[in-house]
Amino acid sequence: MGELKLMKGNEVIAEAAIRCGCDGYFGYPITPQSEVMETLMAREPWNETGMVVLQAESEVASINMVYGAAATGKKVMTSSSSPGISLMAEGISYIAGAELPCVIVNVQRGGPGLGTIQPSQADYFQSVKGGGHGDYHLIVLAPASVQEMNDFVDLGFQLAFKYRNPSMILADGAIGQMMEKVQLSDFKPRMTAEEIDAKYGSWATNGKKPNRERNIATSLEMDSAKMEANNKRFQEKYAKMQAEDVLYETIRCDDAEYILVAFGVSSRICQKAVDIAREKGMKVGLLRPITLFPFPKQIIGEMAKRVKGFMTVEMNAGQMIEDVQLSVGCAGCAVPVKYFGRMGGIIPTPSEVVQALEQKLIGG
Amino acid sequence: MDVKDIIKPENLVYEKPGMLTANTMHYCPGCSHGVVHKLIAEIIEDLGIQEKTIGVAPVGCSVFAYNYIDIDWQEAAHGRAPALATGISRTNPDKIVFTYQGDGDLASIGTAEIMHACNRGENFAVIFINNGIYGMTGGQMAPTTLLGQVTATTPYGRDAERNGYPLKITELIAQLPGTSYVTRQSVHTPAAIRRCKKAITKAFEAAMDKKGTSFVEVVSTCNMNWKMTPVQANQWMEENMFPFYPPGDIKDGSKADPASFKQN
Amino acid sequence: MAKVRGAVVVDNEECKGCGLCVVACPHDVLGQNKQVNSRGYHFSFMKNPENCIGCSNCAIVCPDTCITVYRVKI
Numbered sequence: 001m002g003e004l005k006l007m008k009g010n011e012v013i014a015e016a017a018i019r020c021g022c023d024g025y026f027g028y029p030i031t032p033q034s035e036v037m038e039t040l041m042a043r044e045p046w047n048e049t050g051m052v053v054l055q056a057e058s059e060v061a062s063i064n065m066v067y068g069a070a071a072t073g074k075k076v077m078t079s080s081s082s083p084g085i086s087l088m089a090e091g092i093s094y095i096a097g098a099e100l101p102c103v104i105v106n107v108q109r110g111g112p113g114l115g116t117i118q119p120s121q122a123d124y125f126q127s128v129k130g131g132g133h134g135d136y137h138l139i140v141l142a143p144a145s146v147q148e149m150n151d152f153v154d155l156g157f158q159l160a161f162k163y164r165n166p167s168m169i170l171a172d173g174a175i176g177q178m179m180e181k182v183q184l185s186d187f188k189p190r191m192t193a194e195e196i197d198a199k200y201g202s203w204a205t206n207g208k209k210p211n212r213e214r215n216i217a218t219s220l221e222m223d224s225a226k227m228e229a230n231n232k233r234f235q236e237k238y239a240k241m242q243a244e245d246v247l248y249e250t251i252r253c254d255d256a257e258y259i260l261v262a263f264g265v266s267s268r269i270c271q272k273a274v275d276i277a278r279e280k281g282m283k284v285g286l287l288r289p290i291t292l293f294p295f296p297k298q299i300i301g302e303m304a305k306r307v308k309g310f311m312t313v314e315m316n317a318g319q320m321i322e323d324v325q326l327s328v329g330c331a332g333c334a335v336p337v338k339y340f341g342r343m344g345g346i347i348p349t350p351s352e353v354v355q356a357l358e359q360k361l362i363g364g
Numbered sequence: 365m366d367v368k369d370i371i372k373p374e375n376l377v378y379e380k381p382g383m384l385t386a387n388t389m390h391y392c393p394g395c396s397h398g399v400v401h402k403l404i405a406e407i408i409e410d411l412g413i414q415e416k417t418i419g420v421a422p423v424g425c426s427v428f429a430y431n432y433i434d435i436d437w438q439e440a441a442h443g444r445a446p447a448l449a450t451g452i453s454r455t456n457p458d459k460i461v462f463t464y465q466g467d468g469d470l471a472s473i474g475t476a477e478i479m480h481a482c483n484r485g486e487n488f489a490v491i492f493i494n495n496g497i498y499g500m501t502g503g504q505m506a507p508t509t510l511l512g513q514v515t516a517t518t519p520y521g522r523d524a525e526r527n528g529y530p531l532k533i534t535e536l537i538a539q540l541p542g543t544s545y546v547t548r549q550s551v552h553t554p555a556a557i558r559r560c561k562k563a564i565t566k567a568f569e570a571a572m573d574k575k576g577t578s579f580v581e582v583v584s585t586c587n588m589n590w591k592m593t594p595v596q597a598n599q600w601m602e603e604n605m606f607p608f609y610p611p612g613d614i615k616d617g618s619k620a621d622p623a624s625f626k627q628n
Numbered sequence: 629m630a631k632v633r634g635a636v637v638v639d640n641e642e643c644k645g646c647g648l649c650v651v652a653c654p655h656d657v658l659g660q661n662k663q664v665n666s667r668g669y670h671f672s673f674m675k676n677p678e679n680c681i682g683c684s685n686c687a688i689v690c691p692d693t694c695i696t697v698y699r700v701k702i
Contacts, residue, residue: 024455052454056447057480064444064477068420068451071438076455094441205436207415207459216430218439367677370635370698377634378684378697389692393669394646398691554652554685594646
């Protein structure tokens with residue numbers, strides 16, 4: 001393993017990118033994630049690993065630069081925050097439609113519109129349901145620590161290349177700005193042109209070789225039957241993600257009667273809330289979805305058969321609650337699913353969570 | 365001498381370039397796109413750069429350019445081709461990259477992307493087809509539509525008060541320090557086509573030599589949406605478009621040298 | 629002065645009958661067929677084959693690259 005350091009979440013994204021053999025980063029400044037590109041520019045990875053770093057003229061341009069480079073088989077990424085991700089929605093849809101791998105980091109801030117620069121989780125729907133036009137999904141990873149900001153860059157690329165699908169690291173302003181100790185990863189070399197040809201020669205548009213047909217990166221298909229077949233292939237891919245790559249963490253769930261469901265920074269608050277609730281004699285556990293898509297619906301369905309209820313804790317108006325309700329319903333269960341959250345950039349306190357749990361779920 | 369005695373392999377002087385695929389082009393009869401595609405195919409063959417060339421297709425009629433030239437291609441969203449090309453050429457500096465864009469794509473929705481790519485001096489070539497109209501969507505006004513020109517969205521002619529003025533984007537591009545070679549060409553006569561081929565060759569060579577962004581506007585026809593025959597359309601273009609979009613080189617050199625770049 | 633003779637072969641099925649080759653020809657070699665091809669286009673043909681000098685102008689302007697040109701010195 002690499003060295004142990006005290007670093008900011010956003011800085012770690014940059015360091016992890018360099019260390020995992022990333023070929024390029026294209027971005028545009030926006031609070032609260034500008035340190036990603038600032039760190040990269042200060043690190044000058046082009047001298048060290050040959051990684052390209054470019055400040056684009058807009059988020060629209062940066063995601064399309066990612067498209068161009070990704071379509072040549074390169075390992076490339078961008079980062080932004082909520083309003084910038086909205087601008088990228090077009091490009092993300094094209095990347096998903098053209099089946100290209102890349103990593104997109106969203107360090108969320110409150111919305112809608114220009115909203116606030118304070119942390120939020122209000123882009124849940126946008127991230128897990130697609131975000132742009134057409135039937136597609138991103139692989140969505142929700143880090144809850146600076147360590148996971150490090151780990152999910154490499155994981156995001158691994159999953160993106162496994163499925164030829166964009167991965168999103170859905171962080172928030174708190175995780176991006178906080179400083180924590182982090183065990184950095186070892187350096188992995190960037191792939192050589194020969195390795196890219198050998199591994200991705202069937203689709204990479206890196207110059208037509210005599211031994212293969214020309215490759216075309218496109219999401220366009222005018223033949224409706226073929227377009228439907230493409231859509232079906234995408235759906236099979238999403239089903240495979242659901243079967244093979246769901247990640248979650250359970251904390252004190254074994255004997256729990258009530259389950260808090262929370263991701264990212266909310267899950268850290270909920271860990272403390274679980275302790276407080278347990279001290280008060282309530283049997284509460286925490287389920288932390290790590291992949292928001294694919295969503296851990298199976299474990300929720302299994303829990304639904306033995307617990308008395310769920311409560312999601314989200315920094316939004318209640319978005320993930322819909323997926324929890326679906327998971328409970330799909331398991332044929334009818335236990336209550338409640339929501340507690342704060343908006344506008346406010347992080348809930350553990351005692352607020354416990355109070356809500358008592359009022360909404362457990363009863364007086 | 366009988367025609368049959370002339371038509372023999374040893375007497376062959378002109379045939380379809382090998383870099384063009386067998387696909388029949390979807391373009392309307394007489395469309396300028398076919399000629400420009402053919403020139404690009406010939407140039408890739410002449411320069412022997414098939415294995416190194418990556419094309420970026422736009423949205424518009426030439427969205428299917430990738431069906432016709434036998435190289436690797438990427439299909440961009442409307443206007444974003446220069447951003448894709450930037451991503452490709454930055455991470456693959458050994459490759460030769462070009463975008464192929466129409467006037468709606470490049471001069472309207474993609475203005476930011478083309479201006480900034482050219483201003484950064486990205487090392488790729490831009491082929492810009494300007495026929496003053498949106499072809500694929502059915503003949504609506506383009507940024508380059510002339511004042512008074514009738515289109516589907518300017519049925520009584522383009523009016524400056526309502527629709528603004530035709531945009532000479534190539535002249536703007538030539539002002540940018542990142543561009544190397546900026547030219548305006550046409551493909552309406554054999555002589556013009558020969559000149560255009562030289563220009564596109566030069567643009568590709570400039571990209572290969574990392575001189576900055578090279579830019580070839582091809583003033584073109586859209587006879588279908590202009591509602592003319594192909595022959596009439598060429599004539600209309602000469603009479604109406606050439607006075608405002610005069611063919612010829614606008615800039616011939618290299619991107620600015622940072623050492624002598626004046627900021628005061 | 630050496631005399632040249634030329635001839636062109638039009639791919640009748642690929643020709644879209646745009647007529648650009650007809651006006652590009654300096655020697656009035658080409659014309660548009662009264663017949664149509666399977667796609668309904670009046671494809672070009674050599675109406676005056678004896679005039680052809682194999683200059684390739686017709687093929688150069690052809691947007692569908694459906695003209696092949698031959699030339700011989702006599």
